Amino acid sequence: MRSTWVxxxxxxxxxxxxxxxxxxxAATEPSQPPPPDQATTVDLGTLEDANAGRSWLTPTALTxxxxxxxxxxxxxxxxxxxxxxxxxxxxxAETMVPVTSDFYWGFASAKLQILKQGRLRVALQxxxxxxxxxSTDTVDDGxxxxxxxxxxDSTGGLEVGGAATYCLDAPCFSHxxxxxxxxxxxxxxxxxxxxxxxxxxARLGRRVRLVLEADSAHLFGDISGQADGILGWxxxxxxxxxxxxxxGFVKPFCDGCSSDVLPLGFPVLSFTYxxx
Numbered sequence: 001m002r003s004t005w006v007x008x009x010x011x012x013x014x015x016x017x018x019x020x021x022x023x024x025x026a027a028t029e030p031s032q033p034p035p036p037d038q039a040t041t042v043d044l045g046t047l048e049d050a051n052a053g054r055s056w057l058t059p060t061a062l063t064x065x066x067x068x069x070x071x072x073x074x075x076x077x078x079x080x081x082x083x084x085x086x087x088x089x090x091x092x093a094e095t096m097v098p099v100t101s102d103f104y105w106g107f108a109s110a111k112l113q114i115l116k117q118g119r120l121r122v123a124l125q126x127x128x129x130x131x132x133x134x135s136t137d138t139v140d141d142g143x144x145x146x147x148x149x150x151x152x153d154s155t156g157g158l159e160v161g162g163a164a165t166y167c168l169d170a171p172c173f174s175h176x177x178x179x180x181x182x183x184x185x186x187x188x189x190x191x192x193x194x195x196x197x198x199x200x201x202a203r204l205g206r207r208v209r210l211v212l213e214a215d216s217a218h219l220f221g222d223i224s225g226q227a228d229g230i231l232g233w234x235x236x237x238x239x240x241x242x243x244x245x246x247x248g249f250v251k252p253f254c255d256g257c258s259s260d261v262l263p264l265g266f267p268v269l270s271f272t273y274x275x276x
Contacts, residue, residue: 040065041087041116045172049209049237050244050274053082053090053111055199056213056233058179061123061165062172063090063113070274088113092127102134109159119167125181130156157185161195173203191221201237209237211246229254235268244272 042065046052050070052062064070064084072080072094080094095106109127134152161181168174179197199213213233218226235248251257251265 043167043172045167045169045175045203048173048241049201049239050242050272051237051239051246051270052201055177055197055201055211056235056246056248056250056268056270057215058177058181058195058197058199058213059111059123059125059161059163060175060177060179060199060201061113061121061163062175063088063111063123064274068274068276070272072270072272074270075268088116102136103132105129105131107159111163119170119172121165121167121172123163123165125159125161125163127159128156129159130154155186157183159183168202174201174209176200191219191223194218194220199233204236207239209239211235211237211248229257232265233268234265242274244274246270 040047043062046062046064052060053064054060064082066084066086068084070082072082074080077097077099078094079097080092082090082092084090089110089112091108091110093106093108095104098104107127107129109125111123111125113121113123115122132152132154134150136148136150138148159181161179163177163179165172165175165177168176177197177199179199180194182192182194184192195215195217197213197215199211202210202212204210211234215231215233216227216229218224230253231250232253233248233250235246238245238247246268248268249265250268251262
């Protein structure tokens with residue numbers, strides 16, 4: 001009889017334990033982290049800044065990840081598109097929204113990052129520009145006869161340059177940049193303009209950057225001379241992986257360049273959308 005009682009007690013415990021186990025939710029697998037982004041050699045700071053490929057006007061040595069494209073709008077009238085062939089090579093085209101049928105221009109370029117070592121980045125850039133202009137002349141011979149003649153002309157040139165970027169932090173959220181570029185006309189190379197630029201992009205917050213730039217130029221050749229001063233740019237960049245907006249001012253600094261009308265400079269606005 002005792003063994004029967006023990007069996008009943010053990011059986012009751014087994015049933016109770018089974019009931020409790022059945023009432024518990026099924027065990028779940030440990031949550032897995034989200035899959036990482038597609039493998040890329042591009043700095044995190046470049047990934048998080050849709051405008052990282054330039055400061056205000058001049059290029060940096062930073063290139064976007066392979067397969068991304070971008071549309072940019074500068075001062076509403078200047079538009080451009082770009083495509084990253086690889087993590088180191090990006091091709092671009094820019095033009096101006098036509099405001100008249102008498103003038104067109106376009107510029108196509110490619111930028112290749114040739115060095116990425118430590119915090120230093122170096123890139124080469126080359127491009128070609130084309131300009132088409134149409135003019136109309138009206139002549140009155142004094143007898144009431146009006147003669148209208150039209151003529152057109154096209155020209156262009158090449159641009160070559162190099163950019164260097166030094167990252168101020170490991171992800172390259174903040175960086176200093178330098179650029180040197182020369183332009184060569186198709187018809188006449190008696191003088192060659194060479195532009196110089198330096199810039200600073202400083203991270204102020206997760207999506208805010210301070211952007212400063214200074215530009216100057218020198219003319220080499222039959223006509224030689226140095227630009228009388230610099231062109232200064234300053235303002236803020238509000239950015240993310242997909243969208244970048246630069247808001248600021250550009251102001252010339254030279255003898256006789258002071259202006260009481262726009263003491264802060266001319267307002268500047270640019271927009272970039274970057275996608276896959």
